[in-house]
Amino acid sequence: MSETFPAGSGRLLEMAALRSELERRREAKAPSRPRPVVTISREYGALGAAIGRRLAERLGFAFWDRELVNRIASNLSKPVGILESLDERHHSIVLDLLAALLAKEESAGEYRRELARVIKTLAREGSAVIVGRGAQFIVRPKGALRVRVVAPVSDRVESIAQIESLSRAEAERRVREVDQHRGSFVKDAFDGTIDSAAGYDLVLDSSSFGIEGSALLIEHAYRSKFNAPG
Secondary structure: OOOOOOOEEEHHHHHHHHHHHHHHHHHHHHHOOOEEEEEEEEOOOOOHHHHHHHHHHOOOOOOOOOOHHHHHHHHHOOHHHHOOOOOOOOOOOHHHHHHHHHHOOOOHHHHHHHHHHHHHHHHHOEEEEEEEOOHHHOHHHHHHHEEEOOOOOOHHEEEEEEEEOHHHHHHHHHHHHHHHHHHHHHHHHHOOOOOHHHHHHHHEHHHHHHHHHHHHHHHHHHHHHHHOOO
16 A cells, blocks of 8 residues: 655655755854863873873874973963973972073963963863863863872882883982972962862772773763763
């Protein structure tokens, strides 16, 4: 038995198809929304930067670590070396004055203001993985996945000893100093506590999962938080 349609139904179907096609084209032309960024805070030797770079590759995002310092140096027309001396380190007023002397009007305060401006710009542009520099205190919590990468001290010391060709005693001292500098930087710049879990969406032990496994877990957390397609 053949199926029949009311008169004019063919025209209605054509119009519906036309509307659907027009809507599809409109959506294709519309600018896509920026995808939220990921910030990664890390204990020294926990391989946070390596995990961040792998995550950026998996998501197809830009990766910002030392590149942040280079961009700020370009914006301020200052030597990268001077800004690196101010980056994620604790500064007394003496060091701040010394930096100002070496780079004319440059200071830790100016660096941090520009750092905040650059990170806010990256957050607006989206599709970026930002490592360190207290970025988790600058971005909007609802507009980013904030991650803290940790690992047991013994594992971090072993990793730094291998990477930097140091003795175990030297590596242990280096881990302790850098962790302290990073914590002081966050305290001074943002009045924050770097190892407070309340400041993050996810705290991850990289020793348990390795670089690839850690990147995969963060990717899953990102897609879950923002309902992003897999």
